[in-house]
Amino acid sequence: MSLLAPLALLLGLAAAVPLWLHLRHRKVEMRVEFPGVRYLLRAEQEHARELKVRNVLLMLLRVAIVLLVALAAASPMARFGVVGHGPTALAVVLDNSMSTGAVVNGRSVLADLQDAAHAVVNRARGTDRVWLVTADGVVTGGASSATAAAIDRATPLAGAGDLAAAVRRAAALVSGASLPSSRVVVVTDGQANAWPVRLAAVAAPVLIYAPTAPPPANRAVTRVVPDPPHWAPRGVLRASVLSREPVSWRAALGDVTLARGLVAAGASIEVGAAPAAHGWVAGTVELPPDELRADDVRPFAVHVGLAPAAHADASAGAFARTALAALVADGRVREGGGVAITSAEALGAFPALVAAPVDPARVALANRALERARIPWRFGERHSGPVQARGDGLDGTTVQRFYALQRQGDEAPADTLVRAAGEPLVVAGDGWVLMAVALDPADTDLPLRASFLPWLDRTIARRLATDAGPVIDAAPSATLARPSWATGLEEPDGTVQPLSGRTIRAPDKSGVYFLRRGTERSGAVVVASDSSESVLDRASSAAIARRFAGRGAAGVDDPRVLADRAWSDRSPRPLIAGLLIGALLLLAAETWVSRRDLAGEA
Amino acid sequence: MTSPANAQRPELLDPAQLNALGGLEIRARWVVEGFLTGLHRSRKKGFSVEFAEHRPYQSGDDLRYMDWKMAARADKWLIKLFEEETNLRATVVLDVSKSMDWTGSPARLTKLAYAETLVAAVSLLLLKQRDAVGLIRFDDEVRTVVPPRSRDVHFHRILAALADPGAGKGSDAPGALLRAARLVPRPGLVIVVSDLLLDPRSTIEAVQALRGAGHQVTVLHLLDPAERDLSISGAEVVFVDPETGTEVEASVGDVRAAYRATVVEAIAEWRSRLAGAGASYEPIYTDSPFAVPVRRAFLARRRLP
Numbered sequence: 001m002s003l004l005a006p007l008a009l010l011l012g013l014a015a016a017v018p019l020w021l022h023l024r025h026r027k028v029e030m031r032v033e034f035p036g037v038r039y040l041l042r043a044e045q046e047h048a049r050e051l052k053v054r055n056v057l058l059m060l061l062r063v064a065i066v067l068l069v070a071l072a073a074a075s076p077m078a079r080f081g082v083v084g085h086g087p088t089a090l091a092v093v094l095d096n097s098m099s100t101g102a103v104v105n106g107r108s109v110l111a112d113l114q115d116a117a118h119a120v121v122n123r124a125r126g127t128d129r130v131w132l133v134t135a136d137g138v139v140t141g142g143a144s145s146a147t148a149a150a151i152d153r154a155t156p157l158a159g160a161g162d163l164a165a166a167v168r169r170a171a172a173l174v175s176g177a178s179l180p181s182s183r184v185v186v187v188t189d190g191q192a193n194a195w196p197v198r199l200a201a202v203a204a205p206v207l208i209y210a211p212t213a214p215p216p217a218n219r220a221v222t223r224v225v226p227d228p229p230h231w232a233p234r235g236v237l238r239a240s241v242l243s244r245e246p247v248s249w250r251a252a253l254g255d256v257t258l259a260r261g262l263v264a265a266g267a268s269i270e271v272g273a274a275p276a277a278h279g280w281v282a283g284t285v286e287l288p289p290d291e292l293r294a295d296d297v298r299p300f301a302v303h304v305g306l307a308p309a310a311h312a313d314a315s316a317g318a319f320a321r322t323a324l325a326a327l328v329a330d331g332r333v334r335e336g337g338g339v340a341i342t343s344a345e346a347l348g349a350f351p352a353l354v355a356a357p358v359d360p361a362r363v364a365l366a367n368r369a370l371e372r373a374r375i376p377w378r379f380g381e382r383h384s385g386p387v388q389a390r391g392d393g394l395d396g397t398t399v400q401r402f403y404a405l406q407r408q409g410d411e412a413p414a415d416t417l418v419r420a421a422g423e424p425l426v427v428a429g430d431g432w433v434l435m436a437v438a439l440d441p442a443d444t445d446l447p448l449r450a451s452f453l454p455w456l457d458r459t460i461a462r463r464l465a466t467d468a469g470p471v472i473d474a475a476p477s478a479t480l481a482r483p484s485w486a487t488g489l490e491e492p493d494g495t496v497q498p499l500s501g502r503t504i505r506a507p508d509k510s511g512v513y514f515l516r517r518g519t520e521r522s523g524a525v526v527v528a529s530d531s532s533e534s535v536l537d538r539a540s541s542a543a544i545a546r547r548f549a550g551r552g553a554a555g556v557d558d559p560r561v562l563a564d565r566a567w568s569d570r571s572p573r574p575l576i577a578g579l580l581i582g583a584l585l586l587l588a589a590e591t592w593v594s595r596r597d598l599a600g601e602a
Numbered sequence: 603m604t605s606p607a608n609a610q611r612p613e614l615l616d617p618a619q620l621n622a623l624g625g626l627e628i629r630a631r632w633v634v635e636g637f638l639t640g641l642h643r644s645r646k647k648g649f650s651v652e653f654a655e656h657r658p659y660q661s662g663d664d665l666r667y668m669d670w671k672m673a674a675r676a677d678k679w680l681i682k683l684f685e686e687e688t689n690l691r692a693t694v695v696l697d698v699s700k701s702m703d704w705t706g707s708p709a710r711l712t713k714l715a716y717a718e719t720l721v722a723a724v725s726l727l728l729l730k731q732r733d734a735v736g737l738i739r740f741d742d743e744v745r746t747v748v749p750p751r752s753r754d755v756h757f758h759r760i761l762a763a764l765a766d767p768g769a770g771k772g773s774d775a776p777g778a779l780l781r782a783a784r785l786v787p788r789p790g791l792v793i794v795v796s797d798l799l800l801d802p803r804s805t806i807e808a809v810q811a812l813r814g815a816g817h818q819v820t821v822l823h824l825l826d827p828a829e830r831d832l833s834i835s836g837a838e839v840v841f842v843d844p845e846t847g848t849e850v851e852a853s854v855g856d857v858r859a860a861y862r863a864t865v866v867e868a869i870a871e872w873r874s875r876l877a878g879a880g881a882s883y884e885p886i887y888t889d890s891p892f893a894v895p896v897r898r899a900f901l902a903r904r905r906l907p
Contacts, residue, residue, distance in 0.1 A: 030839050030840070031839070031840045031842055031849075032834055032839050032840070032841055032842065033704065033841075033842050033843075033844045034704075034829075034834070034841040034842065034843070034844075035701035035704050035797060035799055035826075035829060035843065035844055035845070036799075036829040036832070036841075036861075036865070037841050037842070037843035037846075037848050037849075037850050038799060038843065038848075039829075039861060039864045039865050039868060040832075040841055040850050040852060040857065040861055040864075041848070041850055042864050042868075043857060043860040043861040043863065043864035044850070044852065044857060044860070046860070046864065047860035047863070047864075050860070051856060051857065051860060054856075055856060594855070
């Protein structure tokens with residue numbers, strides 16, 4: 001117990017007054033002639049013991065009243081145990097990430113977590129404020145009833161969510177509530193990789209509950225990659241499977257099964273296919289159902305059709321022509337119109353892969369061609385290397401000579417794909433890719449490197465071929481950059497949501513969502529959970545608590561203890577009201593005793 | 603506060619207010635007149651006389667009592683003698699000890715002043731009913747003795763006796779009661795007016811003696827409200843008994859409740875013991891209108907044959 005005004009305890013010395021009045025030899029104030037003296041004598045004789053007891057009782061009551069008032073004036077503060085709590089702001093962070101959809105003993109982990117959350121929220125009082133923050137950062141509450149309803153509505157997400165951000169959000173809520181006590185209660189399945197190794201301290205105490213039971217064994221398709229992303233029409237489907245034992249699988253494209261098989265623990269799946277379907281197609285790789293159904297099926301998208309057409313003109317150089325011929329021979333590219341590989345000064349129509357001129361004397365000519373083509377970049381000063389390129393699969397490429405690319409205004413969005421010495425080396429726009437270096441071994445070793453052919457293949461197939469846009473892998477609810485040409489997002493049921501703005505929010509359910517350019521499918525967003533969400537290994541609540549910086553976090557393994565500790569108000573609480581009420585009660589008792597007729601009559 | 607109705611019923615006035623309106627005789631007459639008005643009694647009822655016998659006329663006899671019919675029929679001059687319808691001989695025994703000369707508030711009458719008005723009113727009431735009324739005043743000895751008489755002029759003797767000077771300190775009620783028994787040879791009514799700060803045992807014995815002689819005994823116990831409640835200002839007080847000089851030091855607040863309980867017990871004891879002795883008992887507080895004790899005295903009279 002602490003005292004805010006300890007000097008006020010000196011008022012307690014006043015307790016000596018009733019004590020002194022009781023013990024002192026009383027001073028007679030007056031003499032009165034009174035015929036009823038014989039009654040008075042008789043009263044004192046008959047009630048001597050009661051009078052003495054009453055006087056002592058009155059003295060004790062008066063001393064206690066003075067002491068209580070003095071103590072109240074000192075404004076004492078004390079901590080109480082788990083009995084009761086003062087007004088408290090409490091936010092429950094409910095982990096409803098995909099992993100909580102696992103079923104253990106016929107019941108989902110999330111249902112157990114919801115019970116634990118209810119046990120906490122049900123103890124809220126009218127003076128408390130309660131919120132629910134789910135793993136995806138959605139906030140509900142303010143009142144316990146609304147929070148309880150939100151707990152009931154919670155369903156497992158398709159992804160991991162962001163529990164650390166949810167805790168930060170919850171801490172901000174409770175600390176901003178301006179109530180005497182605040183706390184964040186985290187109810188999680190304890191999935192170890194869902195929590196960062198180090199978490200910053202938050203503005204409120206954090207109490208973490210995680211079940212101690214071992215997680216169920218889980219099988220999952222953790223990765224599916226169509227290679228290449230555009231099948232013409234042949235391609236390979238590569239998939240990774242998480243399983244501690246051999247497990248059967250099935251790969252499907254649309255409604256057609258591509259292949260079935262049995263994959264060993266730790267092995268990968270590789271399926272070659274040449275589907276008859278053309279255009280953008282959604283597919284899945286599936287495992288038999290297990291305790292966690294959400295990761296038993298993983299979607300993918302692939303574009304099936306003719307190989308993109310491309311040609312290289314004479315200005316592109318011999319290395320470009322040779323590489324293109326190799327792609328044509330492999331069936332990845334068709335010889336013909338379509339994508340042009342050219343030097344800048346010879347730039348004609350789009351789409352085009354535009355290289356810097358080999359001859360510096362032709363830079364001016366090249367810049368005029370860029371201007372005519374409305375490409376917002378110009379070749380500037382020529383730098384000499386050597387420097388290393390970074391990005392777009394070209395890491396390690398040495399550049400001897402390149403031009404500084406100068407941006408011209410902000411006419412159209414452009415991506416910087418590769419940098420060299422911090423400057424843009426390869427930039428891209430709508431229908432064009434511009435290189436600040438010539439495809440000449442004297443300027444760069446790029447044409448000589450093994451990475452050149454795949455890069456050229458990707459650039460033609462993914463960036464420049466007009467009939468096949470990108471495949472964007474996204475976590476549920478993730479924020480993505482909207483391709484400038486994308487006008488709509490086609491959902492699995494065929495409905496199209498219009499797109500606008502610079503970003504789009506990925507859907508919160510796993511699946512394939514095609515990007516529309518007008519009425520045509522021109523790309524796909526593949527929404528699937530992070531593969532780490534399928535690893536259900538758990539950390540204890542104490543271990544998670546230790547990841548928080550500072551000492552503001554604690555772990556609890558029992559949901560009943562969680563409910564107790566969630567509301568155990570360890571903050572000092574003022575005692576003044578209780579002391580004054582006690583003093584008033586004693587005063588009432590003193591009044592009753594002093595007026596009480598000893599013989600039971602008024 | 604006196605209501606208009608009470609203004610015409612002096613016996614219902616506050617005793618202190620009534621005291622300011624006139625002397626003892628006036629006050630007594632007002633009380634009795636008001637009381638009798640309140641009874642709605644017939645004027646003739648109870649005031650008749652009965653013929654007893656004849657005797658020869660003597661010079662000086664009142665001619666109103668001459669039996670003219672006998673004179674005309676037998677030529678005898680006879681005077682009619684009547685027997686008064688006096689059913690009762692009452693004696694009021696008044697305590698005039700020093701304890702009676704006390705009031706707990708200047709706004710109230712002393713017990714003695716209250717008692718004197720009460721005695722005068724009761725006496726007048728009885729005389730109006732042709733009862734004989736006597737008076738004995740006592741303190742530590744019998745101070746005044748007025749034998750019972752029923753004539754109207756007797757009222758003035760009683761008033762004169764009430765005006766006699768004060769008394770000694772103590773109270774010898776047994777002696778006064780025994781004196782009353784000797785004073786009234788045939789059975790009658792004895793009304794004791796006292797604050798009963800007496801020795802209970804000897805007093806009860808005296809009452810029993812009166813009852814043994816055939817007297818009806820009514821005890822009117824006068825109390826000042828301050829004696830009942832110990833409503834004395836001050837915290838630490840030395841209380842002095844005016845008769846014995848006994849001193850008691852007490853904290854008024856501490857002892858008040860016990861004192862009240864003791865007074866209640868004492869009243870209950872008097873009521874019980876006097877009832878056991880065959881006497882009626884009424885506690886009277888000096889802030890009560892006189893109608894209260896007068897009615898009780900009247901009712902005591904009515905209960906007699």
